[in-house]
Amino acid sequence: MKRISVGFAVAAVVVTAALGVRGWPGRLACSRAGAAERPPAGTTVAAVMRAVPTAEIGPNRDPAKVLGVAAAGCETCHAPSASHWTTTRHYNSEKALFSDNAKKYAAVLKIPPDSLRTNSLCVRCHATTRLQNGRMQAISGVSCESCHGAAGGEEGWLNQHPVYGPNFTTREDETAEHRQMRIARIEAAGMVRPANIYEMARTCYQCHLVGSEELVAAGHRIDSSLFEVVSWLHGEVRHNYFVDPEKNAAAPTLWMQDTGGTPDQRKRLMYVAGVLADLEMSLRSRAAARSPAYIASISGRIAAINGAKLPALAAIGEVAPLQGDIRKGFARLFAPMPDDDKYYSALADKVAAAGRKFVESHDGSKLQAVDSLIPPVKQPAAGN
Numbered sequence: 001m002k003r004i005s006v007g008f009a010v011a012a013v014v015v016t017a018a019l020g021v022r023g024w025p026g027r028l029a030c031s032r033a034g035a036a037e038r039p040p041a042g043t044t045v046a047a048v049m050r051a052v053p054t055a056e057i058g059p060n061r062d063p064a065k066v067l068g069v070a071a072a073g074c075e076t077c078h079a080p081s082a083s084h085w086t087t088t089r090h091y092n093s094e095k096a097l098f099s100d101n102a103k104k105y106a107a108v109l110k111i112p113p114d115s116l117r118t119n120s121l122c123v124r125c126h127a128t129t130r131l132q133n134g135r136m137q138a139i140s141g142v143s144c145e146s147c148h149g150a151a152g153g154e155e156g157w158l159n160q161h162p163v164y165g166p167n168f169t170t171r172e173d174e175t176a177e178h179r180q181m182r183i184a185r186i187e188a189a190g191m192v193r194p195a196n197i198y199e200m201a202r203t204c205y206q207c208h209l210v211g212s213e214e215l216v217a218a219g220h221r222i223d224s225s226l227f228e229v230v231s232w233l234h235g236e237v238r239h240n241y242f243v244d245p246e247k248n249a250a251a252p253t254l255w256m257q258d259t260g261g262t263p264d265q266r267k268r269l270m271y272v273a274g275v276l277a278d279l280e281m282s283l284r285s286r287a288a289a290r291s292p293a294y295i296a297s298i299s300g301r302i303a304a305i306n307g308a309k310l311p312a313l314a315a316i317g318e319v320a321p322l323q324g325d326i327r328k329g330f331a332r333l334f335a336p337m338p339d340d341d342k343y344y345s346a347l348a349d350k351v352a353a354a355g356r357k358f359v360e361s362h363d364g365s366k367l368q369a370v371d372s373l374i375p376p377v378k379q380p381a382a383g384n
Contacts, residue, residue, distance in 0.1 A: 063131045064131045065153040065156055066145050067151055078241070079245065080239070080241035080248075084241070085239065089236065090142035090143070091141045094117075097117055102122055109121065124207075125206075125207035126141070128142065151191070157189035160185050160189065164179075195252070195254070197359045200273075201276075201355075202281060205229075206281065209278065210222050211285040213289060222298065223301065229270055230374050233270065240253050242254055261363060261365075264371070267371075267374055268368075272316065272358060273358065276319070276352075276354060277355060280351040280352045280355065281348075282301050283345075283348035284348045286299060286340070287340055287343070288341065292336070295335075296334060299333045302333065306323055306326045318361065
């Protein structure tokens, strides 16, 4: 089956080139994805990056740009990963919308049963949603675009990410300048690449940390069974087949190839990035919190990270100042204040900046002290 998929991918290259389609393979797989025009001659990387929103290049989950695994043609180039996905809880996560717990939450939140799979709090994290006939609709469980960003649209990343240059240029022959330009464009389009370690970690916490006060008040856990990035990403969701489709590698294969990094180095980087992403997203939830019960829960989480996890990482330059920054506001952490939104959003921005600087400044080779902090691989327990 894998060989057939690879053969189809090769055929896709030939047909696409013959037709003069630039956005291979996404253009061939789904014309609705939109064109992947190359930048005009003379365009610089700086010019491309100026088009990136000044806030964050985070995951783009605009349901109007979601294609879905089938329509996007993910299997064309990622057949082993797509096949592996069907064995995971992410693949089946939509079934949670039909569970007794979902019915209980829906009753408390007064969500009509026919809205659970459309525009509800539940569907945002338990499914991949797409606009269909002007209405948001679940089309699958948690899938590629849930984690890597919505791929379609005229400037979407689907048609841009596999274009390595003109005239059948292969990935191995892509020039450094073109690669830099391509990566700038797909990240500007909302793609969360495995190489973007901090963005990957914070994407996980957008769902595995529940930011909805109403949902938590209805009985949902706030933290998805004590989710931790490294131990879970190396469990059933691991799908590192790109370089060798016969082997599920211990770390993203292109990342290892491009950086020379090892799985152990990747785990160290992911662990630190995960702690900071957890802290950032917890602070953002605290910024928006109004319910005393939710404030108590999320503040306890922030205090625990600051009291236990950050001290263990104090030798890392980007992490060291954060503990003091949070300690300064500890007296107000559990009490609602009028400027909570501004105060905790600013702290979250500082943590996010530290997280991104950390992954840019370290390769993991000198972070052996982190090894003892990384929990063992964990398979997800049945969730809410």
